[in-house]
Amino acid sequence: MGEERGSANSSSVITMLVLCMFVFHPKMIHADTYTVGDEKGWSFDVENWPSGKAFKEGDILVFNYTPVIHNVVTVKEFGYNSCVPLGGSGLHISGADKITLVKGMNYFICGIPGHCSKGMKIAVNAN
Secondary structure (H helix, E strand, O other), X not given: OHHHHHHHHXXXXXXXXXXXXXXXXXXXXHOOEEEOOHHXXXXXXXXXXXXXXXXXXXXXXXXXXXXXXXXXXXXXXXXXXXXXXXXXXXXXXXXXXXXXXXXXXXXXXXXXXXXXXXXXXXXXXXX
């Protein structure tokens, strides 16, 4: 009898932990995933892709590209405006990068020389 009671208590504790996780991490439950550039992927002239979309903190951007010829660099506003991959917090080179948005402005450019100036950059505001 004691074993059954312990098993029930363990199940209750696990259930409570799972429920607490959802209560304290609601952004995980409601996060959306967006493929940057849609079917075109992370490529030239993608700069206006975020227009008309409502992003929120915790959403995931998927950058699909050929890693030999492109990359993704997370940069600050200066890096975005100047197309210089300085002051960034990350270089991504997998070709299928998944990046979680933080609250506020998120800036991404292709760090290959000349690509950012050809529109291979996006600025995303996450609420």
